[in-house]
Amino acid sequence: MAKTLELEFVTEYGKPARLSIENPKEPIEEAVVKAAMEEMIASGVFTSTNGNFASVKGARVIDRNVTEYEIV
């Protein structure tokens, strides 16, 4: 099971921007995620084609399950 934490931001022009983190620390705590996202915005290093990251929109975990079948 491969889990990915997807952080959703809003840029200075009001457009969405995403940043993903593989294998996130669990359990996910909303307050910790929010604080880390605010820290990322405060650092001012992340940008996108739609402008710099300006505010926190949300976060979600994507759980990907792959089942392989041996078909000869």
Place this chain on the structure above:
Amino acid sequence: MARAIIATSKLRLVFQVGMDDDGKPLLKAKTFNNIQKLATADQLLQAAQAVINLSNETLSSIERVDSSELLA
């Protein structure tokens, strides 16, 4: 005198995911494109820390990857 002007900046987090049979560390890198060219080392470290806080991986190193355009 020739000049080198930074064209793109990337932030690269290298994680250690295990050991191979010879006891050498197995590394996995996560690269963040779209980094402000003007970001300082302090800012990048702050952003990297925020990302690492949410990750379950073992950090090996934090790298900055710049590519510059050379002008005569």
